[in-house]
Amino acid sequence: MSASTGTGSHRSILGDASGISNTRASSRARRKSFCVSDRSSNQVDTPSNKSDRRALLAEWRKQTRGTSSAGSDNTARIPTSEDYNNKKRNRFHEAPPLPPSAPSASSNAVAATDGISARERLQLRKQQKRLHQSTDSPNQTPPMPTKSTIDFYDDEEENASVGSRRLVGRSPLIRKSLGGARRKSLSFSARRGRASPLVPQPVGDYSQATISSSTRSIRKTPPIDLDQSIDDDVETMEEKISLRSRMKEMQQRVDQLEKEKIDLSMSKAPLENRFREKEEAWQKEQTRLYQEIDALALASKEADERYRDLEVKYEAKHEECKQLRHAVRKASSSVHSSQAADNSTWSRQLQNDRDVAELREKLRHVEEEIESIRLAKASIESELHGTKIELEALMRNFEELQREYEEIATSTSENKEAEIKLEILTTTHIATSAQLNAVREDLAATKARSDAVLEAKDEEHRKEVEKLKFDMSVLKTRAGKVTDNDDSMCEAEVEDEAVLRARIEERDRKIAELEAQLLKGEQVRRQMHNRIQELRGNIRVFVRTRPFLPGDQQTSDSSIEVSPDGESLSIADKRNGSPHDFRFDKVFPPSAGQDQVFSEVSDFVQSALDGYNVCLFSYGQTGSGKTHTMQGSGNGAMRGIIPRAVEQILDQARTSRAQNWEFKMSASFLEIYNEELKDLLSSMKQKVSNQSNNAKLAIKRSKEGRSFVDGLTEVAIETEDSDAGMRQLEALMAVAARARSVASTKMNAQSSRSHSVFMLHLRGYNKDNGAIMEGTLNLCDLAGSERLDRSGAATDAKRLRETQAINKSLSCLGDVFTALSQRSSHIPYRNSKLTYLLQDCLSGDGKAMMFVNLSPTRLSSGESLCSLRFATRVNSVELGKAKKHIQYNSRK
Numbered sequence: 001m002s003a004s005t006g007t008g009s010h011r012s013i014l015g016d017a018s019g020i021s022n023t024r025a026s027s028r029a030r031r032k033s034f035c036v037s038d039r040s041s042n043q044v045d046t047p048s049n050k051s052d053r054r055a056l057l058a059e060w061r062k063q064t065r066g067t068s069s070a071g072s073d074n075t076a077r078i079p080t081s082e083d084y085n086n087k088k089r090n091r092f093h094e095a096p097p098l099p100p101s102a103p104s105a106s107s108n109a110v111a112a113t114d115g116i117s118a119r120e121r122l123q124l125r126k127q128q129k130r131l132h133q134s135t136d137s138p139n140q141t142p143p144m145p146t147k148s149t150i151d152f153y154d155d156e157e158e159n160a161s162v163g164s165r166r167l168v169g170r171s172p173l174i175r176k177s178l179g180g181a182r183r184k185s186l187s188f189s190a191r192r193g194r195a196s197p198l199v200p201q202p203v204g205d206y207s208q209a210t211i212s213s214s215t216r217s218i219r220k221t222p223p224i225d226l227d228q229s230i231d232d233d234v235e236t237m238e239e240k241i242s243l244r245s246r247m248k249e250m251q252q253r254v255d256q257l258e259k260e261k262i263d264l265s266m267s268k269a270p271l272e273n274r275f276r277e278k279e280e281a282w283q284k285e286q287t288r289l290y291q292e293i294d295a296l297a298l299a300s301k302e303a304d305e306r307y308r309d310l311e312v313k314y315e316a317k318h319e320e321c322k323q324l325r326h327a328v329r330k331a332s333s334s335v336h337s338s339q340a341a342d343n344s345t346w347s348r349q350l351q352n353d354r355d356v357a358e359l360r361e362k363l364r365h366v367e368e369e370i371e372s373i374r375l376a377k378a379s380i381e382s383e384l385h386g387t388k389i390e391l392e393a394l395m396r397n398f399e400e401l402q403r404e405y406e407e408i409a410t411s412t413s414e415n416k417e418a419e420i421k422l423e424i425l426t427t428t429h430i431a432t433s434a435q436l437n438a439v440r441e442d443l444a445a446t447k448a449r450s451d452a453v454l455e456a457k458d459e460e461h462r463k464e465v466e467k468l469k470f471d472m473s474v475l476k477t478r479a480g481k482v483t484d485n486d487d488s489m490c491e492a493e494v495e496d497e498a499v500l501r502a503r504i505e506e507r508d509r510k511i512a513e514l515e516a517q518l519l520k521g522e523q524v525r526r527q528m529h530n531r532i533q534e535l536r537g538n539i540r541v542f543v544r545t546r547p548f549l550p551g552d553q554q555t556s557d558s559s560i561e562v563s564p565d566g567e568s569l570s571i572a573d574k575r576n577g578s579p580h581d582f583r584f585d586k587v588f589p590p591s592a593g594q595d596q597v598f599s600e601v602s603d604f605v606q607s608a609l610d611g612y613n614v615c616l617f618s619y620g621q622t623g624s625g626k627t628h629t630m631q632g633s634g635n636g637a638m639r640g641i642i643p644r645a646v647e648q649i650l651d652q653a654r655t656s657r658a659q660n661w662e663f664k665m666s667a668s669f670l671e672i673y674n675e676e677l678k679d680l681l682s683s684m685k686q687k688v689s690n691q692s693n694n695a696k697l698a699i700k701r702s703k704e705g706r707s708f709v710d711g712l713t714e715v716a717i718e719t720e721d722s723d724a725g726m727r728q729l730e731a732l733m734a735v736a737a738r739a740r741s742v743a744s745t746k747m748n749a750q751s752s753r754s755h756s757v758f759m760l761h762l763r764g765y766n767k768d769n770g771a772i773m774e775g776t777l778n779l780c781d782l783a784g785s786e787r788l789d790r791s792g793a794a795t796d797a798k799r800l801r802e803t804q805a806i807n808k809s810l811s812c813l814g815d816v817f818t819a820l821s822q823r824s825s826h827i828p829y830r831n832s833k834l835t836y837l838l839q840d841c842l843s844g845d846g847k848a849m850m851f852v853n854l855s856p857t858r859l860s861s862g863e864s865l866c867s868l869r870f871a872t873r874v875n876s877v878e879l880g881k882a883k884k885h886i887q888y889n890s891r892k
């Protein structure tokens, strides 16, 4: 305690703390001895040990008063064992507060004397903070990730503890939402069409787990000062601006999605609870009401019957009474007349009198009975009236309950909609986060590359400067000599420093010029390459690697390396790690967005408008991003090729109207499931006409030799109004998504179990020259190529059959490509429905392009290698020049 006096506040705090702990230790010891004696005294309470106890108590009081002379007043009360336990429990909370700022030299010195270094104190403070968190608020929800939490995550331990808490209590829906890395949205990517069941979930758990799943991948990336790195690494202003705007856009989107997601999940739980409670109450009330109504109806019926009986009885008695009166009247008149006429009949009269009296008595009885019946009737009537009132009240109650029930039903459907929206947002969120991560990684790689380039340039520059300095010194020496020897030579030969600088600048300018020329040359080369490919009729092959997803078992260390030229890649062999190099028409890195991918295929889409048969298909293992590429994962920036292609065609059709072109467009959507064709839009056909949608579809060949699917639904798409056209497309994609055969596999939560082919039929007519143009765009999302063991299909007979059908048709596709590349006389198109359907595009009549989608994980490198070998085979196929389908009307 003496150390605390005369030192800084910091020191005094530490000193106090040690003092407190010392006091605590001594008082604990004292209390222990006190408790021992107290316990013994309980057993034998003799006067001597009573006095002992009193003495001990007095001593204890004295001691505690003495130790708490610093002003504490807790000596006024004898500490109980409860106090002791409380103290023990709260010891963490009572830990001495640590200095808020960095310790000064003097405080360090004190800390050192107390045996606590600055580093230890810092750790202690962290521990203290964590203990506070865990003891004070064990169920505290971790903070929502904001921009700052995403960018600056430095407390690894804290991350781990938050992460583990998140994992606890993860509900099936959450697991589903985490697996939703592979989930499709309802419009384009929720094509699988399985409405999720309404499972009540705790809000905290849901949002926490969803956020944890979606932010986990973001946190894995080391924090980068993006602005700084863009400034440092990117040379041109446009690139800087575009990168910044892209980063900003993505960050905003992520923030917005997270906000929406939290709002939705927060509003869900109370609604569901209310719904459950109301429904239970409603069920009970309904049962009770029905029982009461039944009982009342029965009672009412009985009362009615009784009333009718009584009425009948009343009528009968009334009649009887009338008859009796009549008889009495008759009897008395006959008595009076017979009195005068015949005294001999005295005995008869007496009899008659008796009869009359009897009858009167009877009459009185009947009248009493009638009165009682009347009373009973009145009471039944009042009872009936009461029952009616009660029934009316019950009916009102019933109606009210029904209204409430309808309200709840409405809120339930709203809830369901919110859940679907949440699901779509989750998918979009996952895809956006993955993309964001990929961009970050790309940026880091670019930074490393430009660092290396910068370093090389610095080195070059340094050498150049040294060389120039040397040259200059030589020239200066020479100039000095020349001045000494011959002044006339001086002006002609001496170059000063300014001239040399000008030369360097000139050289730099030339380098920049050459670089620009190189870039231009590269563009021209690409164009030429495309032209050559087109003339040769090669099938173009693009490769796309998807970014790591939260559901991937590993989250970094890709097996694939895409070269900066965007045309080659290297993949590490899973078995021995040796690299395999491949070159294709285009290789997209994981950071490539949907817009970038579409800009590379838009020319191809344009070809369909120019009258070509165009086929674009995506190939790859399950979960590698085929559907993401073709359809997309949600709306906006995550839209895939199909919606973007339709949008482009609609725009083009609008601008072509100025050249008197009129375009008509219709869409079909089918799937090939277990080698059978299934019309995904047949439900739309039924609305239009009453044709049966169960008829089997067959591929046929037209008179012109073109293949078509007989009976396939074609839905016209509005070309005059682009917005209406896009809305139609969205609706038909939703219909197709519901009809599509999707089932869960181990590798993709919503894997496509069939090949899907989206067909756009385009027909243009030129009013000026009567030209008729017909083109088709086939966008084909192939089922995932997969090994039975990895997909878990081997254990399920249905899944096994599906997988075998998928693998067989993909192998038929491979056979066709092999036959084409070997220029065989027979191409086995008919071996599978897929190749037979796409025959026109694969036989030289049309243009074909293949997307090979790859997963970046090392676990998938075997499948990726197979896909790339398949792609190489496809790339070598030469189909010949594609044919344009255009004809001119005879009138022109």
Ligand SMILES: Nc1ncnc2c1ncn2[C@@H]1O[C@H](COP(=O)(O)OP(=O)(O)OP(=O)(O)O)[C@@H](O)[C@H]1O
Pocket (backbone or CB within 6 Å): 180, 181, 182, 183, 184, 427, 430, 431, 432, 434, 435, 545, 546, 547, 549, 590, 620, 621, 622, 623, 624, 625, 626, 627, 628, 629, 633, 748, 750, 751, 752, 753, 782, 783, 784, 785, 853
């Ligand atoms: N380039 C990408 N950027 C962001 N997310 C992606 C990308 N590619 C794929 N994903 C995501 O990966 C998941 C799986 O992708 P997708 O469903 O497209 O795979 P698939 O190859 O069609 O699988 P399957 O053949 O089983 O249907 C989806 O959640 C999707 O959003």
